[in-house]
Amino acid sequence: MNIVWATSEAAPYAKTGGLADVSYSLPYALAENGHNVSVFMxxxxxxMGDKCDDTECVYKLLGVPFGDSNxxxxxxxxxxxxENLSFYFIEFDRYFDRPKLYDWDGNEYSDNAERFIFLSRAIMQAVLALDIQVDVLHANDWHTALCNVYLKSDLYNSYENFSxxxxxxxxxNIGYQGVFKKSNLYWTGLGWDYFNVHCFEFYDQLNLLKAGVLTSDMVTTVSPTYAEEILTRDYGFSLERALQHRAVQGKLRGILNGIDVIEWDPETDKLLPYNFSDKDLTGKAQCKAALQEEFGLPVRxxxxxxGVVSRLAHQKGLDVFIECIDDMLKEDxxxxxxxxxxETWQETALSDYAKAYPDKFGAHIGYSNKLAHLVEAGSDFFVMPSRYEPCGLNQMYSMKYGTVPIVRSTGGLEDTVNNYSAGNINKATGFKFYDLYPAALRDTLRWAGSVYRNDKPAFAKMVTNGMKMDFSWHHTAVEYEELYQHANSRF
Incomplete structure (x- = not known):
């Protein structure tokens, strides 16, 4: 199949989150399976820095209609x-030559509607300019959702490339939808007849994600449980009705993301001071000592x-973590x-814990990829108390590194972690809790600690169970192949 993948970011060129990882790894896996994949961003x-040097200009004057006639x-x-995987970059400095992708100093760029409407229109024009015959047009999140609206519109539906x-x-992540003032419809080149409840209209505003959801042949999310959760008021962020409509039509599916098993492999990870495998965990014990030294904790x-590696945001539930561990630091x-x-208050609270309990708590405010790998390798447990988690990657990294995840049962965390119980020890890979409040998380942390201390064979079994799990992109690619074939045969 000829697959066009539309995205606002892809690693290693530009990244703010998991979308970037998916937008490289999944196209790569699909190309390895023999498909022709063109990624546009x-x-x-x-x-992009030095990655700019990897690119060359292949089309100098791409005309992009923008607004009514300009x-x-x-x-x-x-x-x-x-041979069958290329990344194409839309070069337009007015919109994309900026120090960050979406915002500056925490404030979204005021012209984000124009920027990504332009991107979607430019991608459609680029497909025509490069004469790509498209079997599958795969848009991602609100930034490129408009591509799928364009596909069904009179602007593009008559071109042979899209026939x-x-x-x-x-x-x-349905929490981000691309909602803007309805006057921005002007930039799309589409008429006001598209501003209705079956397309863009959303409480008298323009909603790009909604339009993409309602016009695409198939809608996917990044885990099966998240596909169910977003049909509810609690997780749907006011799009649950539109998604229920697609689900009833059989056009909504959850497919679990994979992880990069080359970068995240404890046997070969060059960022670790010591390597290890499920057959020889000596290096993991050495990584634990190195982690304790790195954070100034007693080597025991x-x-x-x-361990925790996370954005300090409401979604991630670290506010509950901060509240619940006070008793543990005092007593355990x-x-x-x-x-x-x-969030500044969370950074301050964590720094205060590090000062108050230097023998029990270490904090690094910021991000370090090398340190993140060491936390994954050297910790005994990895904590993810998310309010919602479309897929999550760290719990999969953790299992690969023999670190037992402690997670709230939501989204991809529910789908990837098998809860511990005495009768489930042959499959157990971690610990789950359900209600997000401090006592529930604290009890689960203590429960996990009790198993660690008092049932070492069970804990060791969970470690090896997790390390043997296969979260490679191969499985995800196969599911998307089936989805693409289903879409082509059904509609």
Whole structure:
């Protein structure tokens, strides 16, 4: 199949979150399976750095209709990964030559509607300019959702390049929908007849994600449980009715993300001071000692270490974590290490814990990839108390590194972690709790610690169970292949 993948970011070129990882790894896996994949994204010269040198201009004057009749001129750059995988970059400095992708100093760029409406229109024009015959057009999140609206519109549905195209949109996080003033419809080049409840209209505003959801042939999310959760008022962020409509039609599916099992492999990870495997965990014990030294904690093999690597945001539930561990720091023989940044009050609270309990709590405010790998490898437990988690990657990294996850049962956390019980020890890989309040999390942390201390064979079994789990992108790619074939055969 000829697959066009539309995204606002992809690693290693530009990344703010999991979307970037998916937008490289999944196209790569699909290309390895023999499909022709073209990934389109913006050219961010200030963000991409040395990666700019990997690209070359392959189309200098790309006309992009913008607004009613005005035409802007962009360029297309290419980085060819393999014979059947290319990354194409829309070069248009007015919108994309900026120090960050979506915001500056925590404030979204005021012209984000224009920027990503332009991106979607430019991607459609680039497909025509490069003469790609498209079997599948796969948009991601609100930033490129408009591509799928364009596909069904009179602006593009008569082109031979799109004559057999089926459209997919993947929701990576429904909390972000691209909601703007309805006057921004002007930039799309579409008429006001598109501003209705079956397309853009959302409480008298323009909602790009909603339009993509309602016009795509299939809608996916990044885990099966999240696909169910977003149909409810608690998780749907006011789009639950539109998603229920697609689900009733059989056009909503949850497909679990994978992880990069080359980067995240404890046997070969060059960021670790010591390597290890499920057959020889000596290096993991050495990584634990190195982690304790890194955070200035007493080097003790017998004390359980609870690790956290997270954005300090409401979604991640770290406010509940901060509240619940006070009693444990006062009363329990434990150690905590955390890497994170975000809400100022959470950063302050974590720094205060590190000062008050220097033998039990270590905090790194900010992010370090090398340190994140060490936390995954050296911790005994990894804590993820998320309010919602579309997929989550750290719980999968943790299991791969023999670190037992402690998670709230939501989204991809529910789908990937098998809860511990005495009767489930042959499959158990972690600990789950359900109600997000301090006592529930604290009790689960203590429950896990009790198993660590008092049932070492059970804990060791969970460690090896997790390390043997296969979360590679191969499985995800196969499911998307089946979805693409289903879309092409059904509609």
């Amino acid at each position: 913006p050219y961010y010269p200030q963000v 035409e802007e001129w962009a360029s297309i750059r290419q980085h060819k990964i393999s 057999r195209t089926k459209s997919i949109i993947t929701i990576h 093999p017998d004390v359980p270490i609870y 023989d434990v150690q905590f290490v955390i890497i994170g940044s975000g």
